[in-house]
Amino acid sequence: MGEALSKAVEWCREQNFEFDAVNDNLPEIIEFYGHNSRKISCDYYIDDRMLLPENAKA
Structure with a gap:
């Protein structure tokens, strides 16, 4: 985990x-899939680059 990610998690x-x-x-x-895929399974993704359509500039 890099420094920026560690700070964000903290x-x-x-x-x-x-x-x-x-x-x-x-x-x-x-265990279910028998390996650790690069694709992360989750219920929610939190992304610092997320952009809501109403905030997008054309």
Whole structure:
């Protein structure tokens, strides 16, 4: 985990926002598929480049 990601995860913890995993699959997902895919399975993605359509500039 790089420095920027570590700082972001720590900030989230300070806000009482905990992750089950960061940039990795959960052990039960790895066991289910028999390998750790590069594609991360999750319920929600949090991305610093997310852009809402109403905020997009043409």
